Amino acid sequence: MDEPRIKVFGSATEMTIAANAAGLRDLVDRLFGLADPELRDGYHEHLEGRVNLESGSISLILERDDKV
Numbered sequence: 001m002d003e004p005r006i007k008v009f010g011s012a013t014e015m016t017i018a019a020n021a022a023g024l025r026d027l028v029d030r031l032f033g034l035a036d037p038e039l040r041d042g043y044h045e046h047l048e049g050r051v052n053l054e055s056g057s058i059s060l061i062l063e064r065d066d067k068v
Helices: 021-034
Strands: 006-010 015-019 044-047 060-063
Touching: 006 021, 015 021, 021 044, 021 060
Parallel strands: none
Antiparallel strands: 006 015, 044 060
16 A cells, blocks of 8 residues: 655645545544544644655644534
8 A cells, every 4th residue: 555645735715635545544534533422622633744744735733623
């Protein structure tokens, strides 16, 4: 299987998340994890360029917010 590759870029009015198939599966797993009923409101994950994201990406925060 390919290595997950995710890139996040955007402007003041829109953001794009581009990923290969493995990267999309990784994002789905992270989102399913955030939806776990055992987690509380406010739980979040930080994804950052050169760590979880491709070089040149802007940081991305996935957050559970039960008030939305």
